[in-house]
Structures are given as C-alpha cells and as structure tokens.
Amino acid sequence: MSATPSTVTAPSAMLRIRPLTDHIGAEIEGVDLSRPISAAQFQAVNAALVAHGVLVFRNQDLPPAMHVDFSSRFGPLVGHIVKRFSVEDFPEVTYISNVKNDKGEMIGADRAGMIxxxxxxxxxxxxLGSMLYGVECPPEGADTEFASMFAAHDALPESLRARLNKLRGIHDYPWHYATYLSHRKPLTEEEKAQAPPVTHPIIRTHPVSGRKALYLSEGLTRSIEGMDEAEGRRLICLLTDFSTQPAFVYRHRWQPRDLVFWDNRSTMHRATEFDNQYRRLMRRTTIQGDAPF
Ligand SMILES: [Fe+2]
Incomplete structure (x- = not known):
C-alpha cells in the first residue's frame, strides 16, 4: 500500500502507522497478530491507540486463542453480560452476529450497538478498549462509525465546557436494553442485577495522555445527575450530535480478516444497517479499564 506523507514508521517495532482522518483512526501495517507481538510492537500499538483512538489491522489471521492473547496484553478481559453469546471455550470472546444455530437461536448479539x-x-x-474481528462481513452496509471525543471536547465553547466539567452522566444498561433492544429476549433479573446504573464525569481525563474527552452517549447515558430527566436527556442527545459531526468521524468499511481496536476512553462508535439476507459473523473482546476521572 502506498504511504501518505503522514505515515509514521516506528523503527524498533517494524510497523507503520498511517492516519485515516485528521482526528481519528490509523491503519497499522507490518504486524502479524497470528503470533505474539514483541514488547516494542506492543508499546508502539499502545501509543498509536492513545493518539489515534481507532486502529485498523487488515488481513489478519486471528483465531479466538490469538484474539484473547493479543487483547489481554492491554489488560484483563471482560465477557458479555449475556453468557449465551460467548464463543465456545472462550468466555472472554463474544459473537456479534445475525447467524442462528440449529435451534433457530441467535448465536451472538444481533443488531448490537446501533446507537x-x-x-x-x-x-x-x-x-479501556475493544477489539472486533471480521469473520464474515456483508458485502455492503454494516460499517462501524467512530467519533473522536477528544475532538468533540476541544471544539466545545469554553463556557459549555466549564459547565459540563461539573456534571456526571447516569449510564444505565437495563434502560438501554429496554429502550433499544426490545427485539431480544428481555434481560433476566440476574443480568439486570449485574449492571445497576452508575455515574461518570461527562468530561474525563485520558489516563495515559492526560487529554480531556467528552464521555457520554445517546445510547448508554440515560440522563445527567441532578438534572431534570428530560432536560438531561436533551443535552446528551445534543452533545452526541455535536460529537458525531462528519469531521470528527471515521467510518470503517469491513472486510473479512480486519481487526479494529478502539479506545473507549476517547471515542464513541455505532454499527450501521445492512441487509439481513447477508451473514455477519464478528468476534469481539473487551478490555477492562479504570474508573473515569
Ligand atoms: Fe459497541
């Protein structure tokens, strides 16, 4: 692939980092994830993740064991709350899929993350981050969009930023599930009990770079602590719209064998529609981070 002028080579790691937009996303070339990466490669990948928010590795051979191996270099892995979506023998790996098993049940999370x-x-x-690997990808649609919450934060008017600095968002999975995932089996009481609502600062500090990022989303932030529920909701939706303006977004068009690794501390994402006649089979790991501050 031809290098753009902005391509950076990390010599000791033998990999190249090619930014995909002005604010978010980079393609990483010269790394083979089917075998353990070196300490120098790990450091270069970690630094690129913090700088670019989303990393794309094309044409990778990544069976579940290597997916777990690479992901767990960055921290402990956390499986999905819904255990039936796990890959057999790999509880930390979740299927994101529209494929059904012999009994006609979905093997993975279907229509996941559309908000x-x-x-x-x-x-x-x-x-901290998530790694999504494409096994079978529809030939069109099912793109994933990513927004830079660093860029969104930096573009906010100073007065609004000062106001948001004092606020905490209420993040609520059972609310999200009831609102956006009504096509699925309802959560069990046990599953609900694993995810009571929590609050996080609306502006968070990246623990590695110290940069400030907006931290809220239309999909998972139900409202804002201490604010009228509907007013808080309006502000969240306005800020989500602001953060996802085209200049701050990278749209990934999937090919099989792509691995995309994103930093949840500084980005938001959403899945997009596709024709359900196509099979979509993706595997995902998620890596535990720290409490936002
Ligand atoms: Fe997601």
Missing part, C-alpha cells in the same frame, strides 16, 4: 455509545460505560470501571 452511539462507548462500550460498557455502565460499569464502574468501563472498558
């Missing part, structure tokens, strides 16, 4: 969100922001310690 802007940051993965599992409803946990006390939400996810």
């Amino acid at each position: 802007w969100h940051s993965d599992m922001s409803y946990m006390e310690r939400p996810m």
Whole structure:
C-alpha cells in the first residue's frame, strides 16, 4: 500500500502507522497478530491507540486463542453480560452476529450497538478498549462509525465546557436494553442485577495522555445527575450530535480478516444497517479499564 506523507514508521517495532482522518483512526501495517507481538510492537500499538483512538489491522489471521492473547496484553478481559453469546471455550470472546444455530437461536448479539455509545460505560470501571474481528462481513452496509471525543471536547465553547466539567452522566444498561433492544429476549433479573446504573464525569481525563474527552452517549447515558430527566436527556442527545459531526468521524468499511481496536476512553462508535439476507459473523473482546476521572 502506498504511504501518505503522514505515515509514521516506528523503527524498533517494524510497523507503520498511517492516519485515516485528521482526528481519528490509523491503519497499522507490518504486524502479524497470528503470533505474539514483541514488547516494542506492543508499546508502539499502545501509543498509536492513545493518539489515534481507532486502529485498523487488515488481513489478519486471528483465531479466538490469538484474539484473547493479543487483547489481554492491554489488560484483563471482560465477557458479555449475556453468557449465551460467548464463543465456545472462550468466555472472554463474544459473537456479534445475525447467524442462528440449529435451534433457530441467535448465536451472538444481533443488531448490537446501533446507537452511539462507548462500550460498557455502565460499569464502574468501563472498558479501556475493544477489539472486533471480521469473520464474515456483508458485502455492503454494516460499517462501524467512530467519533473522536477528544475532538468533540476541544471544539466545545469554553463556557459549555466549564459547565459540563461539573456534571456526571447516569449510564444505565437495563434502560438501554429496554429502550433499544426490545427485539431480544428481555434481560433476566440476574443480568439486570449485574449492571445497576452508575455515574461518570461527562468530561474525563485520558489516563495515559492526560487529554480531556467528552464521555457520554445517546445510547448508554440515560440522563445527567441532578438534572431534570428530560432536560438531561436533551443535552446528551445534543452533545452526541455535536460529537458525531462528519469531521470528527471515521467510518470503517469491513472486510473479512480486519481487526479494529478502539479506545473507549476517547471515542464513541455505532454499527450501521445492512441487509439481513447477508451473514455477519464478528468476534469481539473487551478490555477492562479504570474508573473515569
Ligand atoms: Fe459497541
């Protein structure tokens, strides 16, 4: 692939980092994830993740064991609340899919993440990052969009930023599920009990770079603490719209064997529609992060 002028080579790691937009996304070339990566490669990938928010690795051979191996270099893995979506023998790996088993049941999360969100922001310690691998991808549609919450934060008017700095969002998975996932079996009481609502600062500090990012989403932030529920909801939706303006967004068009690794501390994402006649089979891991501050 031809290098753009902005391509960076990390010499000790033998990999190249090619930014995909002005604010978010980079393609990483020169790394083979089917075998353990070196310490230098790990450091270069980690630094690129913090800088670019979304990393794309094309044409990777990544069976579940290697998916777990690579992901767990970055932190402990967290399986999906809904255990039936796990890959057999790999509880940390979740299927995102519209494929059904012999009994006619969905093997994975179907129509997952169609509303802007940051993965599992409803946990006390939400996810550092997520890695999604394409096994079978529809020939059109089913793109994933990513928005830079660093860029959104930096573009906010100073007065609004000062106001948001004092506020905490209420992140609520059972609310999200009831609102957006009514096509699925309802959550059990046990599943609901694993995810009571939590609050997080609306402006968070990236624990590695110290940059400030907006931290809320239309999909998972139900409202704002101390604010009238409907007023809080309106502000969340306005800020989601602001954050997802085209200049701040990278849209990934999937090919089989793509691995996309994103930083949930500084980005939001959403899945997009596709024709359900096509099979979609993706595998995902999520990596535990720290409590936002
Ligand atoms: Fe997601």
